[in-house]
Structure formats: structure tokens, C-alpha cells
Amino acid sequence: xxxxxxxxxxxxxxxxxxxxxxxxxxxxxxxxxxxxxxxxxxxxxxxxxxxxxxxxxxxxxxxxxxxxxxxxxxxxxxxxxxxxxxxxxxxxxxxxxxxxxxxxxxxxxxxxxxxxxxxxxxxxxxxxxxxxxxxxxx
Numbered sequence: 001x002x003x004x005x006x007x008x009x010x011x012x013x014x015x016x017x018x019x020x021x022x023x024x025x026x027x028x029x030x031x032x033x034x035x036x037x038x039x040x041x042x043x044x045x046x047x048x049x050x051x052x053x054x055x056x057x058x059x060x061x062x063x064x065x066x067x068x069x070x071x072x073x074x075x076x077x078x079x080x081x082x083x084x085x086x087x088x089x090x091x092x093x094x095x096x097x098x099x100x101x102x103x104x105x106x107x108x109x110x111x112x113x114x115x116x117x118x119x120x121x122x123x124x125x126x127x128x129x130x131x132x133x134x135x136x137x138x
Contacts, residue, residue, distance in 0.1 A: 033057055046130035053121065055105045060128065062101065066125060070128070070135035077131075078124040102127065 001095040007015070036043075040053040044066055048058045063069035081101035085100070102108060103120045111119050 008020075033061075036060075044131065044134040046134050050126055050130050051102070051105060051107060055101060056127075058101050060090075066131060066135050070131040072128065074125040074128040078120060090127050110127060 008017075009064050037053045040056055042046040044056055045064075047069075050056075051059070059077070059080055060066055062071055062086045063072060063077075072080075075107050082099060086087065099120070102123050103116065105123075108116050108123060
């Protein structure tokens, strides 16, 4: 423990069981993501063509599905998956505003720094349009 004392046997056993359960849940989550990625060409073909199946899967997962993603404005799609700042005022690290899944995608990160934010906004707008078309044809 952090206090320099060894854990008791029952607490250690519970901790090991909890870690095992966390690993199993992560494995199941990965399997679900792989399955959805393999079906993205049928679920949302336009969205997957624009940003790729992995990023499209993450966007749809954060939004709550294709229908929910299609109903969102592009300014909200831009910040999907954004990390919340936990230590406001105490942390020396900065979190950039308006950065989410799309901002950290390979398509946007491949650009120079001055164009990344504008490209992310444009990509969010195009993804919103593609999701609306895909939801309409579902």
C-alpha cells in the first residue's frame, strides 16, 4: 500500500479479482468495437469513407448511435470525446478547447498546427452531413 504496510489476504484477493474483471471488460469492449468496425461499411458507408471506420465507430459510440449523431449539430460533433479537466487551477497542463475524437484523428493530425482547428471544424460539418445521409438511408 502507499502507507508501507502489506495488504491483508482478503483485500489482496478482492483487488486481484477486480483487476481481472476490469481486464475481461476491456477485452469484451475491444471485441464489440472490432465487430462494429467490421460492419461500418453497411451501417454508415458515407461516414466511414470520410473519417475511417475506427474514428466513425468511436464517434457513433460517444453520440449514442447513428440516429443520435445525425441529430447533433456539427459544433457538438467537434467536441465528442473531449476530456474533462479534473484539476481546475491545480494542474500545470493545459487541455486545448474544442478538441475531441475528430481533432486527434489521423486526418487532422497530419496537417500543420495552424490548420488543425479549422480542418477539425470542417470535418465535423462534413461528418454531420454524412451521418444524416446514412441515417436517412438506414
